[in-house]
Amino acid sequence: MNEVKDYIFTCDKMNKSFGSTHANNNISISIKEGEVRGLIGENGSGKSTLISMIAGMQSSDSGSMSLNGEPYQPHNSQEANQKHIGTVVQELGLVDGLPVGANIFLGRMNQFTKNGIVDLSSLNQEGSKLFDQWGFQPISMNILAGTLSVEQKKIVELIRALSVTPNLLILDEITAALSLNNRKRLYSIIEKLKGAGNSILIVTHDLEEMLSIADSVTIMRDGTLVTTKPSSELTVDSLKQLMVGREINGSYYRADQKESYKDRVVLRGEHLSAERFNDISFQLHEGEILGFCGLSDAGIHELGEALFGIRKLTSGQIQVGDSLNTVVNSTKSAIKNGIGYVPKDRDKQALMVDDSIENNICLPSTNEIQGTLGMILPRRRKEISEKAIKNFDIKTQGRNQIVRSLSGGNRQKVNLARWVKDKTKILILDCPTRGVDVGVKSYIYNAMNQAKSDGISMIVISDELPELIGMCDTILVMKNKKLVLSKKRSEGLTEESLIEVML
Amino acid sequence: MKKNVFQRAEYILPFAGLLVIVIAFSITTRGTLWTSDNLLAILSTIIPLILGGCGMIFVVAQGGCDLSVGSASAIAGTLAAIVCQNLGFAAYIPTAILIGALIGLFNGVIVSHFKVQSIMVTLAMLIALRALVVYITNGSVIYVPEQVLDLNNYSIKIPVFLVAVLIMYFLFEYTKVGYFSKSIGENEMAAKYTGIPVNKYKIIAFILSGIMAGLVGSLNVGRIGGVDPTMGNFFELEVMIALFVGGVPVTGGSGSKIYRLFIGAITVSVLENGLTLSKVDAGSAELIEGIILIAVISLTLFIRDKLIQKQEIMKTEHNAN
Numbered sequence: 001m002n003e004v005k006d007y008i009f010t011c012d013k014m015n016k017s018f019g020s021t022h023a024n025n026n027i028s029i030s031i032k033e034g035e036v037r038g039l040i041g042e043n044g045s046g047k048s049t050l051i052s053m054i055a056g057m058q059s060s061d062s063g064s065m066s067l068n069g070e071p072y073q074p075h076n077s078q079e080a081n082q083k084h085i086g087t088v089v090q091e092l093g094l095v096d097g098l099p100v101g102a103n104i105f106l107g108r109m110n111q112f113t114k115n116g117i118v119d120l121s122s123l124n125q126e127g128s129k130l131f132d133q134w135g136f137q138p139i140s141m142n143i144l145a146g147t148l149s150v151e152q153k154k155i156v157e158l159i160r161a162l163s164v165t166p167n168l169l170i171l172d173e174i175t176a177a178l179s180l181n182n183r184k185r186l187y188s189i190i191e192k193l194k195g196a197g198n199s200i201l202i203v204t205h206d207l208e209e210m211l212s213i214a215d216s217v218t219i220m221r222d223g224t225l226v227t228t229k230p231s232s233e234l235t236v237d238s239l240k241q242l243m244v245g246r247e248i249n250g251s252y253y254r255a256d257q258k259e260s261y262k263d264r265v266v267l268r269g270e271h272l273s274a275e276r277f278n279d280i281s282f283q284l285h286e287g288e289i290l291g292f293c294g295l296s297d298a299g300i301h302e303l304g305e306a307l308f309g310i311r312k313l314t315s316g317q318i319q320v321g322d323s324l325n326t327v328v329n330s331t332k333s334a335i336k337n338g339i340g341y342v343p344k345d346r347d348k349q350a351l352m353v354d355d356s357i358e359n360n361i362c363l364p365s366t367n368e369i370q371g372t373l374g375m376i377l378p379r380r381r382k383e384i385s386e387k388a389i390k391n392f393d394i395k396t397q398g399r400n401q402i403v404r405s406l407s408g409g410n411r412q413k414v415n416l417a418r419w420v421k422d423k424t425k426i427l428i429l430d431c432p433t434r435g436v437d438v439g440v441k442s443y444i445y446n447a448m449n450q451a452k453s454d455g456i457s458m459i460v461i462s463d464e465l466p467e468l469i470g471m472c473d474t475i476l477v478m479k480n481k482k483l484v485l486s487k488k489r490s491e492g493l494t495e496e497s498l499i500e501v502m503l
Numbered sequence: 504m505k506k507n508v509f510q511r512a513e514y515i516l517p518f519a520g521l522l523v524i525v526i527a528f529s530i531t532t533r534g535t536l537w538t539s540d541n542l543l544a545i546l547s548t549i550i551p552l553i554l555g556g557c558g559m560i561f562v563v564a565q566g567g568c569d570l571s572v573g574s575a576s577a578i579a580g581t582l583a584a585i586v587c588q589n590l591g592f593a594a595y596i597p598t599a600i601l602i603g604a605l606i607g608l609f610n611g612v613i614v615s616h617f618k619v620q621s622i623m624v625t626l627a628m629l630i631a632l633r634a635l636v637v638y639i640t641n642g643s644v645i646y647v648p649e650q651v652l653d654l655n656n657y658s659i660k661i662p663v664f665l666v667a668v669l670i671m672y673f674l675f676e677y678t679k680v681g682y683f684s685k686s687i688g689e690n691e692m693a694a695k696y697t698g699i700p701v702n703k704y705k706i707i708a709f710i711l712s713g714i715m716a717g718l719v720g721s722l723n724v725g726r727i728g729g730v731d732p733t734m735g736n737f738f739e740l741e742v743m744i745a746l747f748v749g750g751v752p753v754t755g756g757s758g759s760k761i762y763r764l765f766i767g768a769i770t771v772s773v774l775e776n777g778l779t780l781s782k783v784d785a786g787s788a789e790l791i792e793g794i795i796l797i798a799v800i801s802l803t804l805f806i807r808d809k810l811i812q813k814q815e816i817m818k819t820e821h822n823a824n
Contacts, residue, residue, distance in 0.1 A: 310696060331698035341696065349696040352689035355757045363686055363697050366679040374678045 008033050008199045009168050014063035016049050023049040025223045036200045038214030042243055042437040046223040047203050048090050051172050055087035056080035078107045086161030090172040094153050096146030101127040103145050104160045130159050135185055150177050151296055171202045176435050179296035179463050205437055207236045221245055240438055252442035253470025259489040261288035261473055266457050267426055268324050272316035276302035278481040284457050291472035292461045295502055298478040301344055304430045304461045308341035309334040340419030344430040350415045351403050358385040358399040361418040388417035409440030430461045465495045477501045512806050517750045517766045520799050528777030535780050545776045550664050551719045552768035555742040557671035558715025561708035566688040566755035567621030569712045573738035574632035575606045576720030581636050581730050583721055584647045592650040596721050603717020604710050611706030637732045645730040654725030672761050684708055688755025745771045748799050
């Protein structure tokens with residue numbers, strides 16, 4: 001077992017089953033000192049299960065792990081932390097009711113405890129120091145984690161993982177929640193850790209990103225390990241093929257390279273201003289896909305909320321209707337004028353996860369399905385939900401299945417499907433492909449193309465530039481609450497040209 | 504989706520509980536439970552419970568609660584009795600309902616616009632309204648017209664009950680008022696981001712709850728035969744027990760169903776009645792009642808817990824990527 005010495009971490013023939021699902025089937029991986037290892041696979045392929053076992057959150061049914069050549073058998077995540085394994089899990093892992101500082105050192109308060117009393121000021125100091133050390137914008141250690149944005153929460157989790165001085169840092173789909181500038185920062189942190197001889201295990205659905213940061217990539221499919229290959233031998237297309245197990249069409253974006261839409265303007269923003277954005281004016285045409293991009297504080301998501309009437313404007317007007325003489329000033333008027341909205345945080349802002357697919361799908365359509373005396377006929381509900389399940393190919397056992405038991409991709413399909421209806425003329429999509437795998441991603445892009453050819457106009461707000469460049473007719477860049485650039489679809493449009501303006 | 508054992512149990516348990524209680528008391532009372540006089544006595548406690556529950560269920564479905572219904576029914580009955588002395592019987596029920604609606608409106612506006620927890624607002628209302636009833640009735644006897652007493656006849660009471668329950672059933676199960684209320688209970692933020700005017704529907708729920716409290720109040724005065732400052736005491740708790748024993752989730756959401764209220768109301772009423780008939784003295788009866796209710800509710804919660812665990816496992820299975 002001498003060759004094991006250069007490996008920081010190995011696991012051998014790991015197995016884990018949930019009921020009849022064999023989530024991990026004889027998984028063996030070895031990670032070298034200073035290696036950045038990518039882990040990739042479709043939703044449901046067993047990545048998160050493997051990670052939760054390494055991080056000590058679940059025990060394996062069989063198999064062994066070793067760390068720095070010694071046997072490693074964590075019973076909980078604290079033990080993993082003590083062995084210098086830091087993890088950021090896929091689902092948000094903070095206690096909402098505790099302040100940031102306490103969240104960072106949760107379970108490891110002993111170092112700050114004197115006579116049973118936690119010395120909060122030194123704890124908070126230590127926390128702030130960490131933010132400083134890793135170059136993140138400081139967050140007050142005293143505010144409750146529940147009040148943070150998704151991105152800020154992810155950063156706190158990252159800081160927590162880094163605070164154990166990890167020899168192995170595990171990142172499960174963290175980049176999806178980060179905006180561009182923080183992603184850049186993360187990359188430099190990875191470089192730094194790597195330089196010091198530490199290893200990283202990273203999961204991401206962004207294949208380009210994966211290939212650019214990982215030294216080698218392990219591919220999983222249906223609970224088994226397909227292969228591990230150096231990144232230099234892989235391309236985005238070969239990765240997709242290995243993940244899905246068959247060849248899938250190379251381009252999931254639009255095929256045409258020119259903007260195409262009708263002349264009629266369906267929505268006009270006139271000098272829109274609110275707390276997080278300032279003096280934004282733009283026009284949306286029939287059948288146009290309009291993209292908004294910007295860094296985390298640029299105000300793009302807040303603009304999306306305002307366009308649907310959730311956030312009040314301090315000045316300016318959102319005009320819709322045939323001669324643009326109708327003003328949107330509430331969600332009611334937005335819906336009345338055929339605007340649909342798919343928010344960024346799927347499980348928190350969009351779906352009732354403990355409720356049935358049918359109840360989720362019918363929710364925005366009550367005005368269409370109600371009959372005399374406002375009666376909502378069960379028959380109409382069934383019609384609508386079954387049509388949506390069929391049209392969007394939602395993998396489910398039936399319309400009464402609870403949304404929580406669906407995979408992320410299928411949840412997002414439910415989220416989109418409920419807005420794709422006759423009445424919807426304008427769709428606002430905030431990060432429509434966040435946290436979904438390649439298969440569902442390409443499905444969503446197809447659906448957007450279909451909607452576009454049906455004359456639906458879309459406003460896409462996204463942190464993923466390739467997605468915007470691939471799908472949009474027009475891209476608007478925001479910076480510091482203001483609109484700074486407008487670009488039409490063209491072959492020469494590159495990510496670099498947009499990033500340059502954003503920073 | 505295949506229903507597992509616990510899911511079935513969650514459906515069946517309230518029915519089973521009722522069945523067990525009915526069988527047990529049929530034996531201990533040697534059949535007295537089933538005499539027509541006694542059935543009518545049970546019915547007279549079921550009616551206000553279901554009426555009050557049909558209104559409060561909108562608030563409970565949203566994840567809130569309305570503790571003010573007992574006091575609201577008392578003040579509505581009291582004021583309606585005073586008003587009908589001047590305006591005649593025609594104004595009696597409309598006044599009671601209007602008073603209830605106004606109280607609901609007030610509760611709803613405070614809860615939705617000032618973002619105060621419903622338990623706080625309605626607890627304050629419970630105390631304040633009760634004080635008002637005592638103040639108004641203190642030292643003076645309030646007579647009620649003959650027609651008000653006639654309201655206690657089943658030939659009038661039952662039709663009123665049926666019409667009111669049918670309307671509420673329709674609103675709750677077949678219109679967007681009920682649908683949105685359950686959605687707010689499931690995920691208030693999602694409801695807001697889907698374009699549902701959450702505040703409006705919170706106010707509507709409290710108004711409906713208030714209206715039904717008003718109706719109950721008007722019937723109470725008829726049953727008692729006059730205005731009594733203690734009427735409706737603990738009524739809000741009895742209604743909530745009926746809801747929860749029947750299996751309406753304390754957190755609200757889609758599990759809220761009116762038929763569950765029916766089961767709960769019948770269970771509570773039969774339990775109360777059966778204990779009295781079995782010649783258990785009043786003090787022990789309440790103790791036994793409390794113990795049985797705790798058993799039923801903790802069993803329901805235990806099963807729901809198991810259900811959630813099961814779902815969590817399913818979730819990890821599905822998200823195991």
